[in-house]
Amino acid sequence: MNTPLIIIAVSLAFIVFLGMRAKRGVTMNMEQWSVGGRGFSSVLVFVLMAGELYTTFTFLGASGFAYGFGGPALYIVVYTVLAFVMSYWLLPPVWRYAKQHKLLTQSDYYAKIYGSTALGTLVAVVSLVALIPYLILQFKGIGIIVELTSYGGIKPTAAIWIGAGAMTVYVVNSGMRGSANTALLKDAVVLVVCVFLGLYLPYHYYGGLGSMFATIEQAKPGFLALPETGKNAVWYLSTIAISSLGMYLWPHAFASVYTSKTEISFRKNAVVMPIYALVMLFSMFVGMAAILQVPGLSGGQIDLALLKLSIQTFDPWLVGVIGVAGVLTAIVPGSIMLIASSTLFARNIYLVGAPDTSDSRLSLVSRIAALAISLIAVYFAIGGGQSIVALLIMGFSFVTQLTPGLLASLCKTRIANKYGVATGICVGVGTVAYTVLTHQTMQTLFPGAPAWVHDVNIGVIALGLNTAVMLAVTALTRGLVQEPTVALQSEP
DSSP, X not given: OXXXXXXXXXXXXXXXXXXXXXXXXXXXOHHHHHHGGGOBOHHHHHHHXXXXXXXXXXXXXXXXXXXXXXXXXXXXXXXXXXXXXHHXXXXXXXHHHHHHHTOOSHHHHHHHHTTOHHHHHHHHHHHHHHHHHHHHHHHHHHHHHHHHHTTTSSOHHHHHHHHHHHHHHHHHHHHHHHHHHHHHHHHHXXXXXXXXXXXXXXXXXXXXXXXXXXXXXXXXXXXXXOOSSSSSHHHHHHXXXXXXXXXXXXXXXXXXXXTBSOTHXXXXXXXXXXXXXXHHHHHHHHHHHHHHHSTTOOGGGGGGHHHHHHHHHSOHHHHHHHHHHHHHHHHHHHHHHHHHHHHHHIXXXXXXXXXXXXXXXXXXXXXXXXXXXXXXXXXXXXXXXXXXHHHHHHHHHHHGGGHHHXXXXXXXXXXXXXXXXXXXXXXXXXXXXXXXXXXXXXXXXXXXXXXXXXXXXHHHHHHHHHHHHHHHHHHHHTTSSOOOOOOOOOOO
């Protein structure tokens, strides 16, 4: 009898039940489906906005990155905390504007505040291109987790199809309310499992955290510090900058802002969320504990460190519980991504071409889009081979190109117009896309530059070009069009 597989199967059925049950007593129109009717409490906003960041990236990626690269993995904690701190000032004005104008998507915000439907469509396309790798990451994680924790009882391809099917069923039925229901369960389970693994495994194998770090340093001198080249201090700081600026630019994180009942929720949560970010450290402790206990993992296999060490250490029933936590980190955030991406398509691409579409038909289009996007992500998850962190960093480089336009919109005086923002986004995204498609690096682009330049995250260069072009084009086109008034008023 495959005990872990039974535990995972029963838990998955319960997750779907919770998601489906969330629809009870609610008329599921477009606003209810996509942003929960804007009526979520501070607790629900917390689990959506903080909890959605604890994905398979946290569960497998953070531990795998610590296993493979040591000290540089701490960038994950730093950028997350910085983004949470910034949310104290960033999110309340965005929420006020969204509520005032009944916005449903990230692209709605750009389209309304800059008075350009075309800009909204451009943002939707960029957001979808960035979000698909993130969704692929979730499905890829499901395949890894279920195969290993079921001791090969289910192959990755089957696990990906089952997980994607379960997620899509409750997304289509219950939308954001289904995601909120399951997010509460996910955060509780993942918190307990991560803290337990992060404390128990270092003590079990090394006698404590201090002893573990000392043993690793003795076996691999310098591994826990930033190296002189590669993922060094320059890479570390530039990647933190890109990631912290881009964290709330993910369309699912941005749209989650709209679900709140009041703006005070964001400031309450901003006090607690940096502490909650420390959960990531426990995943990293597991990855570091695996360095000497599960040697030899390389490339995309580093993401297996947490699971392989757990299987080596615990009884099958506990491995099954760990598998459930891993599945939750994929399905719950993945469901929010699926809602955000399908709403983007329906509202900011389909509706632009068919402006007379009724709300009920648009709801149907968004549900069909959810199914289609899920199938696309499954296809690439089955065929892809990149590591989880590599996928996420690529997505961040794309989505962060939306940052200059957002920050410009928060200024009391208009410093950018729709032409500048659109052109800047195109230049920034084009720069990232060129380097990804041609496999260029800073070293191949600038072979004669100082050594430190070669380690700069390419996203920073793209963001700099983006900002410069936005300001220049705005200056050249000022006066060509009547700009909308700045609508981000101060707090009442």
